[in-house]
Amino acid sequence: MAARSRLTPERESELYEAVLDLLREAGYDGLTMDAVASRTHSSKATLYRQWGSKAELVAKALRSNKPVSLAEIDTGSLRGDFLTMVERSDTCQMEKDSALMRGLAHAVHENPDLHQALRELLIEPEMTGLDELLRRAVDRGEVRADNPALKLVPHMLIGAVVTRPLIDDRPVDQEFLATYLDAVVFPALGV
Amino acid sequence: MAARSRLTPERESELYEAVLDLLREAGYDGLTMDAVASRTHSSKATLYRQWGSKAELVAKALRSNKPVSLAEIDTGSLRGDFLTMVERSDTCQMEKDSALMRGLAHAVHENPDLHQALRELLIEPEMTGLDELLRRAVDRGEVRADNPALKLVPHMLIGAVVTRPLIDDRPVDQEFLATYLDAVVFPALGV
CATH class of the missing domain: 1.10.10.60 (Homeodomain-like)
Structure with a gap:
């Protein structure tokens, strides 16, 4: 060696x-x-x-930066799981994550190596945690297995984080995410 | 002169x-x-x-690039208005717009002049067109005036366009947007 x-x-x-x-x-x-x-x-x-x-x-x-691990959250209800996710996010960290996504948005598209590394290290494990959380909600009968919004939860959540500063000129915070869950994510999932 | x-x-x-x-x-x-x-x-x-x-x-x-003007769309129903918006978008143009947003995401945050110019020229007129379309839906009784998702429609739509390539590694197209409208936007608005 x-x-x-x-x-x-x-x-x-x-x-x-x-x-x-x-x-x-x-x-x-x-x-x-x-x-x-x-x-x-x-x-x-x-x-x-x-x-x-x-x-x-x-x-x-x-x-190394990933602050909230979805895999550890299991409160027994989908509402509880998502609200815990929001409570555990820290505002300053979310703004920093948002800055990272802005800094990388162009690069990942131009650089297949970086996109691949990002998918393997960051996006896919996160998707797996989210899939798990949603699968439990389906098993408990909270969400219909054929609800088409199940596949779109990542788009809703990441979309909210990315668009908040662009549209409203304000950083993402827990209050905004909680409002977005109630107004968009839960109705789409029929919860 | x-x-x-x-x-x-x-x-x-x-x-x-x-x-x-x-x-x-x-x-x-x-x-x-x-x-x-x-x-x-x-x-x-x-x-x-x-x-x-x-x-x-x-x-x-x-x-100069803005392809679909929302202000011209008025079909008599919210579903009709949104579906017309999607039909009039061309796939190639949407991918080009998406590339633009990626190219600008970091810059608008670092450059207040650019962000301001973008807001005045691109974001605000678009918001006005969308507000108008949503106001008509409220006036017709299709959407409740106090529905909290009314203020979040831009976040949903722009979020869908920005996250599709990042999460699914596929360009935005009309089929995806139509699915997203049915699964997310319409349920959130109670339509």
């Missing part, structure tokens, strides 16, 4: 946090490995050895 | 189309006045004299 130096978990977290800050500030295209190296006082050689590419580093950094 | 040369409408359209193409390709940050000048065979001095700033040029170009 090669005697390759490993980063400590603390050092790794620090690096990921710096990558995310740079992404929010400059967007994906504006993020350079030079800037990451400079802000984290590391060498570009180390960054490439550890992560292989900018796309991979960004995807790993995003994954 | 100053003897300032005016562009012909054809030449103006040509310029706007080039600006939009560059935005889709490179995003707002990647779009330079040099690139616009080079692609349209004009001088940077002309561009600045005519539009003042990159933000203004981009906002004007976006406005």
Whole structure:
């Protein structure tokens, strides 16, 4: 086995946090490995050895950032599950996530590697958690198994987070998400 | 009055189309006045004299691009109005609009001038058209005046367009929008 130096978990977290800050500030295209190296006082050689590419580093950094795990939420009702999800989200974190999505929106479309890494690391596990939560609601008889909105819950939730600042010029917060659940998501699911 | 040369409408359209193409390709940050000048065979001095700033040029170009005017649609029912809106949207144009939104998502947040120009030229007139269409539905008794989803229709519609490629890796098309109307928008409005 090669005697390759490993980063400590603390050092790794620090690096990921710096990558995310740079992404929010400059967007994906504006993020350079030079800037990451400079802000984290590391060498570009180390960054490439550890992560292989900018796309991979960004995807790993995003994954490290995920604040609310849906898989842990199971209150016994769909309303309860969704409201818990909103309560556990922190406003500042949501605005930061929203800034990340804005910074990445163009890049993921232009860069299939990044899109793929993002899907595997961030979107698909989240979808699985959401599917699980919705499947339980169907099993309990709260939502009809053939309700066409079941497949569109991710579009509703992510759509709300992305459009709030664009349309209303205000950050996403728990109050907005709770209103959106009551006005849009629950009626669509027939809850 | 100053003897300032005016562009012909054809030449103006040509310029706007080039600006939009560059935005889709490179995003707002990647779009330079040099690139616009080079692609349209004009001088940077002309561009600045005519539009003042990159933000203004981009906002004007976006406005010129708007394909479906909601204000003209009045079929006598909310379902009819929305379905007409979807039928009149062309798939290729929607994918192009979606690419524009991705290219601008980061920029509008970082650049208050651009956000303001976009709001005045693109978002607010569209909101007014949509408000009008929804107000008629309320007047006809199709939607309750106090339905909280009335204020969230833009979030639902724009959210659907923005999230479709991100989540499903497929372009927005008329079939998806019609499904989304039936599964999400109409149930939320109680139609």
